[in-house]
Amino acid sequence: MSALMTSDQLAERTARARAAAVAAGRDLGWDVSAATVLHDVFSVVVHLAPSPVVVRVPTVLPRHVDAEQQSAQQRVELDVAAWLAEQGVPVIPPSPLVAREPVLRDGFSMTFWEFVEVDHDAEPDYARRCGSTAELHAALRDYPGELPFLSAADPRMVTDALADLAAYPELITAVDLDRARREWEVLGPVVGSRPEFEAVFPGVELQVIHGDAPAVNIVPTSGGELFSDFELATLGPVEWDLASFGPEGEAVYEKEARRRGLRGLDERVLRFVNAVGMLRAVSCLALAPQLPMLADAVGPAVEHWRATPFAGGLDELLTGSPRG
Known part of the structure; x- marks a missing residue:
């Protein structure tokens, strides 16, 4: 260890x-x-x-x-x-x-x-920024490059992390780790395969997306807000960029997306990406040896995850049988 x-x-x-x-x-x-x-x-x-x-x-x-x-x-x-x-x-x-x-x-x-001059006094309005995310998605629809499917989820990282965390009982309980591994057995195959995803969510359009909570990765400047940090840009459902922003942010996004002629959000895909996002947060505990502040920073996300349905309540949809 x-x-x-x-x-x-x-x-x-x-x-x-x-x-x-x-x-x-x-x-x-x-x-x-x-x-x-x-x-x-x-x-x-x-x-x-x-x-x-x-x-x-x-x-x-x-x-x-x-x-x-x-x-x-x-x-x-x-x-x-x-x-x-x-x-x-x-x-x-x-x-x-x-x-x-x-x-x-x-x-x-x-x-x-x-270099840009950051406005450090600006208060972030994440719900409003979810509307700006629709603007970004409208532009990214025309990006000419080919990107891999949901590479932002980094399935290898999650798999390795859930293996490594067995050596860190001070970071995660055995009960939590067991649930996380069982959830990943359900979610992982769909995250890691475009054909699997399309079989579970037929008709859900994919496009290039930011990949890492764009509403958080907006930098306020004296000249306006600027998108940043495209390290995890990927091909995926637009819902991925809305994970964890909740009903208010989703409603703002939906309104702006409709205004721009984009598709609305799919409720089942939202549940899926939220479940994957929470499991990725749990997996980040494996990075705590490199970044100790994660041990405390991830705590609230783990508490919230414990209170959510197993695999976002989608286990039967994803596997054909409930496994909670």
Whole structure:
């Protein structure tokens, strides 16, 4: 069993990521004399001040993700964000000062983005932002690239996490872990296979989606709100981007989607993506050794999950027989 990283180890990782970002910027000829860490959770985000460039350096990754897979995922993110910017969609675009490719430096794979002034006083209205998500979906319908089905769910991560968590009884009880594994037996095959999904949910249209709660990943600026963080962009049902926002957010999305000529939300798919989302939250406990704050941060989600029906109440639909 791996111990949780100490505060000193976390600070050292942040320093290494910042140093790698600064070194990469310096190699590109930029003035990085006032480089500042803006954010540090799953990634260390560094503003290479005074240059107008922000570097995102992922530092907390599932154990199965290798450098090649990470770089491929980052290329998708860069391509999707750049394409949306070209269509006039309000996004934080890749930096125009560097080639649109991830950069490997000192063991980190990083991406470079245009710096924007964040309005730190803005209060997020997530329900209203669900309406903006419909705007994003309308644009993404025309994205020309081919993306894999629901790669945002990262089935390999969930499978590995539910195996690894047996070594961490202090993070999850045996009863909870047993339920999570039984739920994954029901949900996993549908998440991991487009034909399986389409067999269970016939007629539900798929399209390119953000993949990671776009209403949360909106950055308020003095010039308006900008979509960001397309790391998990994928092909999937639009409901995936509405998971966990609840009836109010769903209603706002539905109204805006109808106004834009998009399909409405499918109630069964919503239950499915909410169930998968909660199981992914439980699985994130396996990342706590790399990011100890998750042990507490995931707690409310686990409490909520315990109170929900097994597999979102869809086990009979997904398998043909109830398994709760």
